[in-house]
Amino acid sequence: MPAELVCFDPACRARYPVTQAIYTCERCGGLLETAYAWPADVSAWPALWRQRRTHNAAIDQSGVWRYREVIPFLDGEEPLVTLREGNTPLLPAPRAASYAGLDALSFKHQGFNPTGSFKDNGMTCGVAQALRLGMQRVACVSTGNTSASMAAYASAAGLEPLIFIPYGNIAYGKLAQALEYGARTFQVEANFDQILALVRKLAERLGIYLLNSINPFRIEGQKTIMVEMLDQRDWRVPDWVVLPGGNLGNTSAFGKGLRELLALGLIGRLPRLAVIQAEGAAPFYDLMRQSAPGALRAVEHPETLATAIKIGDPVSWPKARQEVDASGGVVERVSEQEIADAKAVIGQCGIGCEPASAATLAGIRKLVAAGTMRPDADVVAVLTGHVLKDPDYIYRYHTGQLEAPDGTRLAGAFANQPLVAPHDAERLAAMIG
Ligand code: F0G
Numbered sequence: 042m043p044a045e046l047v048c049f050d051p052a053c054r055a056r057y058p059v060t061q062a063i064y065t066c067e068r069c070g071g072l073l074e075t076a077y078a079w080p081a082d083v084s085a086w087p088a089l090w091r092q093r094r095t096h097n098a099a100i101d102q103s104g105v106w107r108y109r110e111v112i113p114f115l116d117g118e119e120p121l122v123t124l125r126e127g128n129t130p131l132l133p134a135p136r137a138a139s140y141a142g143l144d145a146l147s148f149k150h151q152g153f154n155p156t157g158s159f160k161d162n163g164m165t166c167g168v169a170q171a172l173r174l175g176m177q178r179v180a181c182v183s184t185g186n187t188s189a190s191m192a193a194y195a196s197a198a199g200l201e202p203l204i205f206i207p208y209g210n211i212a213y214g215k216l217a218q219a220l221e222y223g224a225r226t227f228q229v230e231a232n233f234d235q236i237l238a239l240v241r242k243l244a245e246r247l248g249i250y251l252l253n254s255i256n257p258f259r260i261e262g263q264k265t266i267m268v269e270m271l272d273q274r275d276w277r278v279p280d281w282v283v284l285p286g287g288n289l290g291n292t293s294a295f296g297k298g299l300r301e302l303l304a305l306g307l308i309g310r311l312p313r314l315a316v317i318q319a320e321g322a323a324p325f326y327d328l329m330r331q332s333a334p335g336a337l338r339a340v341e342h343p344e345t346l347a348t349a350i351k352i353g354d355p356v357s358w359p360k361a362r363q364e365v366d367a368s369g370g371v372v373e374r375v376s377e378q379e380i381a382d383a384k385a386v387i388g389q390c391g392i393g394c395e396p397a398s399a400a401t402l403a404g405i406r407k408l409v410a411a412g413t414m415r416p417d418a419d420v421v422a423v424l425t426g427h428v429l430k431d432p433d434y435i436y437r438y439h440t441g442q443l444e445a446p447d448g449t450r451l452a453g454a455f456a457n458q459p460l461v462a463p464h465d466a467e468r469l470a471a472m473i474g
Contacts, residue, residue: 043077043078044059044075044076044077044113044114045057045058045059045075045076045077046058046059046061046063046073046074046075046076046257047073047074047075047076048066048068048069048071048072048073049066049071049072049073049074049359049360050066050069050071050072050359052069053066053068053069053071055067055068055069056076057073059075059114059170060173060174062174062176062250064241064251064255064256064257065255071359072255072257072356072357072359072360073257074257074260074297074360075114075257075258075260075261077113077114079301079304079305083110083305083306083307084306086110086111086307087272087276087307089110090107090108090110090268090272091272093107094107099121099123099125100121100123102123102125102128103121103123103125103126103127103128103165104125104126104127104128104129104162104265104269105123105126105127105162105165105166105262105265106121106123106165107127108265108268108269108272111264111265111268111298111301111302112166112261112262112264112265114166114170114258114261115169115170115173119169119172119173120169120172120198121165121169121172122165122168122169122172122194122197122198123165124155124156124161124165124193124194124197125155126154126155126161126162126164126165126262127154127161127162127265127266127269128153128269129149129150129151129152129153129154129266129269130149130150130153131147131148131149131150131270131273131274131421132147132148132150132390132392133145133146133147134146134147134148134387134390134392135390136386136389136390137383137386137387137390137392137402140383140386140402140406141402141405141406141409142406142409142410142416143405143409143414143416143417143418143420144416144417145419145420146402146405146420146421146422147420147421147422148387148392148394148421148422148423148424149266149270149421149422149423149424150392150394150424151266151423151424151425151426152393152394152395152398152424152425152426152427152428152430153427154190155193156186156189156190156193156218156222157186157189157214157218157426157427157429157430158186158189158190158395158425158426158427158430159186159263159266159291159423159425159426160186160187160189160190160191161190161193161194162262162263162265162266163190163254163258163259163260163261163262163263163290163294164187164190164191164193164194164252164259164262165194165262166258166259166261166262167179167191167194167252167256167258167259167262168191168194168195168197168198168200168252169258170250170256170258171195171198171200171250171252172198172200174250176200176249176250177200177201178200178201178202178203178247178248178249178250179191179195179200179201179202179203179249179250179251179252180202180203180204180205180240180243180244180249180250180251180252181204181205181240181251181252181253182205182206182233182236182237182240182253183204183205183206183211183215183233183253184206184207184210184211184233184287184348184349184350184351184352185206185211185212185214185215185216185348185349185430186215186349186425186426186430187252187253187254188204188205188206188211188215188218188219188224188226189215189218189219189222191204191224191252192204192218192219192221192222192223192224193218193222195224195252196222196223196224201225202219202222202223202224202225203224203225203227203249204219204224204225204226204227205227205229205236205239205240206219206226206227206228206229206236207228207229207231207232207233207236207351208228208229208230208231209228210232210233210348210351211348212348212349212395212430212431212433212434213431213432213433214427214429214430214431214432215430215431232342232343232351232353233288233343233351233352233353234339234343234352234353234354237253237354237356240253241255253288253290253356254288254289254290254291254293254294254356254357255290255356255357259290259294260290260293260294260297261294262294263290263291263294263295263298264294264295264297264298264301265298266291266294266295266298266423267282267294267295267298267299267302268298268302270282270421271302271307271308274421276307276308277419278308278309278310278311278312279312279419279420279421280312280313280415280418280419280420281312281313281314281315281414281418281419281420281421282295282299282312282313282314282315282421282422282423283314283315283316283317283401283404283405283420283421283422283423284314284315284316284317284401284422284423284425285316285317285318285347285349285350285397285398285400285401285423285425286316286317286318286325286350286355286361286372287318287322287349287350287351287352287355287397288352288355288356288357289316289325289355289356289357289358289360289361290356290357291423291425292314292316292357292360292361292364292365293357293360293361293364295314295364295423296314296360296361296363296364296365296367296368297360297364299311299312299368300364300367311367311368311369312368312421313368313369313370313371314364314365314368314370314371315370315371315372315373315404315405315408315414316361316365316370316371316372316373317372317373317374317375317400317401317403317404318350318372318373318374318375318400319345319347319350319351319374319375319377319380319397319400320345320374320375320376320377321340321343321344321345321351321377321446322340322343322344322345322350322351322352322353323340323374324337324338324339324340324343324353324354324355324358325337325355325358325361325362325372326372326373326374327340328358328362328372329362329365329371329372330372337354337355337358339353339354340353340354341353344446344447345377345380345446346377346380346381346396346434346443346445346446347380347395347396347397347399347400348396348397348431349395349396349397349425349426349430350397350400371408371413373404373407373408374404375400375403375404375407376403377445377446377449377451378445378451378452379403379406379407380396380399380400380403381396381399381438381443381451381453382403382454382455383399383400383401383402383403383406384396384398384399384402384438385438385439385453385454385455385456385457386402386455387399387402387424388428388435388455389455392424392428393427393428394424394425394426394427394428395425395426395427395428395430395431395434396431396434397425397426398423398424398425398426399424401422401423401424402422405420405422438451438453438456439453439456439457439458439459440453440456440458440459441453441456441458460472
């Protein structure tokens with residue numbers, strides 16, 4: 042099926058072959074997206090996808106490539122590297138629902154991916170494209186999860202991974218993964234936005250393939266999170282899909298995927314997207330509150346303990362704005378305290394997630410309280426990362442030591458202190474009660 046790269050800017054729409062290694066439009070500098078000539082009748086796809094779940098072939102076991110009909114950017118001959126990404130569960134969470142004021146809520150938990158975040162869905166596609174282009178070195182700037190994922194997939198593919206992270210500002214679980222998966226890791230003394238600008242120039246100069254979410258093939262893989270979610274729900278469309286927003290690649294991916302499914306006739310309407318940002322890093326929230334359409338104004342010094350979304354100048358904002366608007370969606374922002382408490386509640390459901398992911402539940406609670414989301418709404422929230430990505434945060438919260446970036450001590454409303462106990466059966470029995 043013919044695939045092309047197309048400039049996302051409606052005033053430009055310049056087209057490029059998918060075999061060209063570019064990330065932005067050569068004519069206007071706009072973002073690029075893949076476009077396909079879809080077949081007329083796709084009604085057989087859902088049954089085919091369901092059937093593939095029972096197959097042992099790697100390409101069918103992958104929760105991304107199983108849906109390869111919706112991401113047809115390869116010619117079919119190219120090598121793929123899959124770590125069996127996707128296949129993430131949709132978990133009902135009654136306790137979280139009642140915390141938020143909803144009758145029901147389920148979490149699509151992307152932390153169940155091979156490297157523990159939703160980045161794996163996109164990375165398997167990004168790395169397939171790198172292989173197709175004959176690249177040897179791949180690079181990314183990351184708040185942690187992209188780098189963990191890229192390190193794993195690049196190493197599995199025999200490519201050399203180069204990682205650039207903000208020094209001292211990523212969770213240890215993620216840094217540890219990058220090292221363990223064998224990436225050359227540069228801890229740069231700057232923030233995410235500054236490093237991204239730097240590495241975009243470096244990548245061009247050194248002929249390194251960039252695997253940030255500006256890469257349109259990453260976005261293709263992340264689309265399948267929505268396809269798998271709908272497959273799991275037997276194609277019943279939820280009222281809302283809620284996700285955290287950082288660099289806004291995932292918002293762009295979900296929106297594109299859902300719009301394509303609608304155009305193909307596989308769903309009859311779009312769910313509304315609710316994007317949640319941390320208060321100290323909420324440039325997209327500010328943009329969407331503006332009455333007149335304008336450009337995003339970057340937050341120069343973004344601050345949040347949810348380091349995954351500590352981004353002040355998100356690259357994909359033009360796409361994300363269109364997707365939120367097209368879905369009749371909203372953008373909300375939440376405080377450090379709200380994130381911390383929501384995260385503990387998700388933990389109490391026996392589910393758990395990393396801080397950025399918990400912004401979803403905190404945001405839902407606010408949206409329900411404001412009357413934007415009805416209590417009986419059918420809501421799917423996407424938990425983007427695994428609970429063990431940031432154990433330091435968890436320990437501090439439960440022991441009353443968690444401090445917001447401005448130095449305020451965060452109250453652990455759901456704190457679960459570990460107890461120091463004597464080596465004595467009687468006294469222990471008395472403590473247990
Ligand atoms: N949640 C987690 C756990 C993330 O790691 C990220 C992004 C997001 C949410 C936000 O997604 O950028 O698509 O809006 N992490 C990137 C990284 C930036 O480098 O790992 P987004």
